[in-house]
Amino acid sequence: MNKQRVLERILDRLEVDLDVAIRAAQTAYEAATHEENIAENKYDTLGLEASYLAAGQARRVEEIRQALALYRQMTLKPFDGERGIQPGDLVALASANGSEQWLFLGPDAAGLKLQMDDRWITVITRRAPLGQSLLGKLDGDEVDVMVNGSRQRFEITQAL
The missing domain is CATH 1.10.287 (Helix Hairpins)
Known part of the structure; x- marks a missing residue:
């Protein structure tokens, strides 16, 4: 990707x-x-x-x-393993049930969905709870987010 x-x-x-x-x-x-x-x-x-x-x-x-x-x-930079996930990064998350989702951490246009290479990519921002949780994280880290009153856990499977 x-x-x-x-x-x-x-x-x-x-x-x-x-x-x-x-x-x-x-x-x-x-x-x-x-x-x-x-x-x-x-x-x-x-x-x-x-x-x-x-x-x-x-x-x-x-x-x-x-x-x-x-x-x-926006100037895209390669993923920096020392800084972790930052705006402009593309992130793959896996949920507990094994489903995968791709996110692009952007400056605006949250909720925009794009299809590329048979995958859907959703744009999120750092203002969203998930966006805040992802900042600074690395491949293999887990993030917990409250969604509709229930806690959901995701594993970061890839950050680009």
């Missing part, structure tokens, strides 16, 4: 998401400002609802732009 390819895929995905969000924001703005949506009485809220949607879409566009900027500035 190649970290640079993962980073490129994240950038590609964020650029597509940004394009979709910009178009959605424009559509919502047009609906909010269209003359047919001007309130005729105090119970006519279609224009108001459309303006809330437009504002939310505009915030989403800005969030994606910020994530893109952070990923574009």
